[in-house]
Amino acid sequence: xxxxxxxxxxxxxxxxxxxxxxxxxxxxxxxxxxxxxxxxxxxxxxxxxxxxxxxxxxxxxxxxxxxxxxxxxxxxxxxxxxxxxxxxxxxxxxxxxxxxxxxxxxxxxxxxxxxxxxxxxxxxxxxxxxxxxxxxxxxxxxxxxxxxxxxxxxxxxxx
Numbered sequence: 837x838x839x840x841x842x843x844x845x846x847x848x849x850x851x852x853x854x855x856x857x858x859x860x861x862x863x864x865x866x867x868x869x870x871x872x873x874x875x876x877x878x879x880x881x882x883x884x885x886x887x888x889x890x891x892x893x894x895x896x897x898x899x900x901x902x903x904x905x906x907x908x909x910x911x912x913x914x915x916x917x918x919x920x921x922x923x924x925x926x927x928x929x930x931x932x933x934x935x936x937x938x939x940x941x942x943x944x945x946x947x948x949x950x951x952x953x954x955x956x957x958x959x960x961x962x963x964x965x966x967x968x969x970x971x972x973x974x975x976x977x978x979x980x981x982x983x984x985x986x987x988x989x990x991x992x993x994x995x
Contacts, residue, residue, distance in 0.1 A: 838887030
């Protein structure tokens with residue numbers, strides 16, 4: 837099975853993340869490395885490059901960059917995705933996460949659960965958009981897309 841065996845976020849120049857964001861990042865990376873599906877399909881001019889892969893995610897010039905290498909550090913693929921289709925869902929996800937982090941500190945469990953359900957719904961929407969944008973470039977399952985979306989949000993918000 838093709839998968840990501842190493843992931844790196846290029847967060848140079850970003851502010852130091854809050855403890856909550858740092859925890860989300862650690863959990864997303866841990867969960868992603870424990871179980872993911874990432875397949876590079878063959879292209880017209882070259883056969884598929886088999887995994888496992890090392891993935892470096894970054895945002896350059898308002899574009900999301902997937903820099904994919906083999907385990908021996910040979911280039912496997914690089915693709916750039918416009919952030920425009922993600923803007924609204926990233927904004928919504930950031931707002932609901934902030935509400936969730938604040939709610940955990942002060943609200944009763946029933947209200948936290950309601951906010952968390954909304955957070956999961958927006959997170960699912962973000963992973964769906966990511967899967968659509970990756971079509972033809974990389975195939976990922978839903979859980980992998982969810983974890984990657986979390987990392988994209990962390991990059992977008994600058995930690």
